[in-house]
Amino acid sequence: MKKMHAVCLVCLCILPCLLGGEVFSLALAPQAAANTATSDTAGADAAASVQLFDRQGRPLRAFLSPQETYRETVALAEMSPWLPLAAVAAEDRRFYSHSGVDMRAVLRALWQNVSGGTVVSGASTITQQAVRLHTPRPKTFRGKLAEAWDAWRWERKHSKEEILEDYLNTLELGQLTQGVQSAAKFYFGVPASDVSLAQAALLAGIIQAPSRLNPLQNPKGAMLRRGRVLQAMYKNGFITSEQYRLAMLEPLGLMPGERPFAAPHFARRVYEMAPQAQRVYTTLDKDLQLYAERAIQNHLDKLQDNHVTNAAVVVLDNATGGVLAYVGSADFYDERHSGQVDGVAALRQPGSALKPFVYALALQNGLTAASILQDEDTFFEGGFRPRNYDEKFHGGVPLRRALACSYNVPAVKAAEPLGAARLLNLLHELGFASLNKAPEFYGLGLALGGGEVTLLELANAYAALARGDVLMPVVFATQPRLEMGQSGRALPADISYIITDILADNTARAAAFGLNSPLHFTFPAAAKTGTSKDYRDNFAIGYTPRLTVAVWAGNFDASPMQKVSGISGAAPIMHDVLSYAYQKYPSGGFEPPPGIVRAEVCEGSGLLAGPDCTHRREEVFTEKTQPQQQCDGTHTAPAAGLQISFPQRGDIFKYDPALPAAAQQLHVQAVGVQTPCRWTLNGRELTEEGREWWWPLEKGDFILEVSCGGQSAQTHFKVL
Numbered sequence: 001m002k003k004m005h006a007v008c009l010v011c012l013c014i015l016p017c018l019l020g021g022e023v024f025s026l027a028l029a030p031q032a033a034a035n036t037a038t039s040d041t042a043g044a045d046a047a048a049s050v051q052l053f054d055r056q057g058r059p060l061r062a063f064l065s066p067q068e069t070y071r072e073t074v075a076l077a078e079m080s081p082w083l084p085l086a087a088v089a090a091e092d093r094r095f096y097s098h099s100g101v102d103m104r105a106v107l108r109a110l111w112q113n114v115s116g117g118t119v120v121s122g123a124s125t126i127t128q129q130a131v132r133l134h135t136p137r138p139k140t141f142r143g144k145l146a147e148a149w150d151a152w153r154w155e156r157k158h159s160k161e162e163i164l165e166d167y168l169n170t171l172e173l174g175q176l177t178q179g180v181q182s183a184a185k186f187y188f189g190v191p192a193s194d195v196s197l198a199q200a201a202l203l204a205g206i207i208q209a210p211s212r213l214n215p216l217q218n219p220k221g222a223m224l225r226r227g228r229v230l231q232a233m234y235k236n237g238f239i240t241s242e243q244y245r246l247a248m249l250e251p252l253g254l255m256p257g258e259r260p261f262a263a264p265h266f267a268r269r270v271y272e273m274a275p276q277a278q279r280v281y282t283t284l285d286k287d288l289q290l291y292a293e294r295a296i297q298n299h300l301d302k303l304q305d306n307h308v309t310n311a312a313v314v315v316l317d318n319a320t321g322g323v324l325a326y327v328g329s330a331d332f333y334d335e336r337h338s339g340q341v342d343g344v345a346a347l348r349q350p351g352s353a354l355k356p357f358v359y360a361l362a363l364q365n366g367l368t369a370a371s372i373l374q375d376e377d378t379f380f381e382g383g384f385r386p387r388n389y390d391e392k393f394h395g396g397v398p399l400r401r402a403l404a405c406s407y408n409v410p411a412v413k414a415a416e417p418l419g420a421a422r423l424l425n426l427l428h429e430l431g432f433a434s435l436n437k438a439p440e441f442y443g444l445g446l447a448l449g450g451g452e453v454t455l456l457e458l459a460n461a462y463a464a465l466a467r468g469d470v471l472m473p474v475v476f477a478t479q480p481r482l483e484m485g486q487s488g489r490a491l492p493a494d495i496s497y498i499i500t501d502i503l504a505d506n507t508a509r510a511a512a513f514g515l516n517s518p519l520h521f522t523f524p525a526a527a528k529t530g531t532s533k534d535y536r537d538n539f540a541i542g543y544t545p546r547l548t549v550a551v552w553a554g555n556f557d558a559s560p561m562q563k564v565s566g567i568s569g570a571a572p573i574m575h576d577v578l579s580y581a582y583q584k585y586p587s588g589g590f591e592p593p594p595g596i597v598r599a600e601v602c603e604g605s606g607l608l609a610g611p612d613c614t615h616r617r618e619e620v621f622t623e624k625t626q627p628q629q630q631c632d633g634t635h636t637a638p639a640a641g642l643q644i645s646f647p648q649r650g651d652i653f654k655y656d657p658a659l660p661a662a663a664q665q666l667h668v669q670a671v672g673v674q675t676p677c678r679w680t681l682n683g684r685e686l687t688e689e690g691r692e693w694w695w696p697l698e699k700g701d702f703i704l705e706v707s708c709g710g711q712s713a714q715t716h717f718k719v720l
Helices: 002-018 021-027 031-038 082-091 105-114 126-134 141-157 161-172 180-188 199-208 217-236 242-250 266-274 284-303 351-364 397-403 408-415 420-429 439-448 457-467 493-503 506-513 570-584
Strands: 049-054 060-064 278-282 310-317 323-327 374-375 395-398 476-479 481-484 526-531 538-544 546-555 596-602 616-622 645-646 666-669 675-682 694-697 698-708 711-719
Touching: 049 266, 049 493, 060 161, 060 266, 082 126, 082 199, 105 374, 126 141, 126 161, 141 645, 161 180, 199 217, 199 242, 217 242, 266 278, 266 323, 266 476, 266 481, 284 310, 284 323, 284 570, 310 570, 310 616, 323 476, 323 570, 351 408, 351 439, 351 457, 351 493, 351 526, 351 538, 374 397, 374 408, 395 397, 397 408, 397 493, 397 506, 420 439, 439 711, 457 493, 457 526, 457 538, 457 546, 493 526, 493 596, 493 616, 506 645, 506 666, 526 570, 538 570, 546 570, 616 666, 645 711, 666 698
Parallel strands: 049 278
Antiparallel strands: 049 060, 278 476, 310 323, 310 546, 374 395, 476 481, 526 538, 538 546, 596 616, 645 666, 666 694, 675 698, 698 711
16 A cells, blocks of 8 residues: 555656646645745745844844744855755755656655655655745645645746755754854854855755754764765765865864844844844944943942942944944843843933033023023922032022033023923924923923933934034944934034033033043043932933943932932943043044134123133133123122132042042132132141132142131032
């Protein structure tokens, strides 16, 4: 009975070669006929894995194909010539002479199976195997018949080279690899073009039984099978005896590396934007990415006792909008701290990080960097009563210092006449799409970050400041081009420049942060921090003309940190990443646009300095807002009486032995001064007599006193 069934199978396998398509398709069962319709185009239904590369072409990550394999296709002409020869020798030595079904092989298999009383040999050609890879069928008489028919049709629609290329790109070769390109890279660390004769024979040997002959799990079996393939290649005249001898001596040479899994949050986001692409060349700089990841871990280790468990970093190329680094969390695999949450895309309250845009709008509506704003206890509409981070009020302060020191009350006072609606509209123009509630929902609290935005939105808005006036989409990849966001001009170039000039002014922020804070750089850079209510989130953004670095630090469960602000949490990470990035992507200073003017003003009034002004400084204006009135000396002090404006009581500074001593000095200043004055430090009289001078830092606890014209003032500060 078995012999008769085998003979019938042979006859019906021959039948497709003798009958026309129309007649035979009528004889097929409905399922078989349906299957043939899906197999007309070699490779049409086998999608490749999505491969991601960084800006220099280095692999970042490969995603599984729809077949749950790592598949990468390559043209036959780009494969090592040994690969097709090895496959033909191993699987179908008469591939180039048959028409899809090898009748000699069928008869041989029939004889072997009948003689053995069981199936001991198959007769599938490479074409039949290729058909089966695309349209699997049950190993039944009907299934084999349909497979033979499809193979015959393929041979008439496609050249041998096309069929072989498809076959070599569709084979599953163990370890989730599909296709010789993916397998060559995984097993040997080389592309298919560089595969040696021995390596080609090894891959061809796996075809027979990918699980059993997996060289990582069964190296002995894989070696034996490789030898048989090499022997078949020699017998068929594909290689010489010397080539055979040398290939047999070659060791396995396996170099299976871990599949790349770099920048997981970024890679996932890119994949979601282009799930059908085969090769995606992203804007990411892999070196900068790895540095940012290390910087996060290094600083979080120092903050363990302050309940800071996570951080995120994004770096943008200001010229193109390209993402250079994208770290979504401290550890993608950390389930305890929700490591797979993407901190770059998460909604968080930015705190003071929105203040530059508040002041930018105020500058467009009449204020200047020299305008005096009152920092005093104030109730705003709805009972809103903001407090400063240092729990102090500072009297009348110039807008420059109010922004640089991030005082809260002046920011709200600057926003009050503008209204929440106008401020929200500007933020929308700057790309803050996450602020999607009505203006009444936010109120004036929006000036202090009373809304939720993403780190990426913050970074792109600051990048617009760095460019001068242009908002650009964020670019994730160049081939294919993947981007998100809008473009436009949200701020005038001269206003952007003034805001940047303030954020780059280390002296202006020294009263709040000291001269050697993480916001200070040895190269031209602007920086700002932000801390949300109850220390749940803190931010730091730094930028040069070329780069923008934005950092978030906090906890994904929204639990508060223990007295960690932007200057102590996110800012050190930002400082390290921007300093490293600047070495790779250097730039000059911020160039003023047309219409920028500089003038000497009186500190206490914001007017042009007159002959009686004792506290002068240079300020930046637009041509339209440059003050015309000269100060008459009646408003020289921002508050009544003699005061030491810097350092202020309770300030703490840090002496860094790694920096030159000449670069570590305090700019001592007094207001309301009538010179000459007498200065003392811890009771020791100093030689300085003016209203401002530079004092070289030294460690200690200090009481600084000044006496002028019968008035005196005192302050207390420390240097650690």
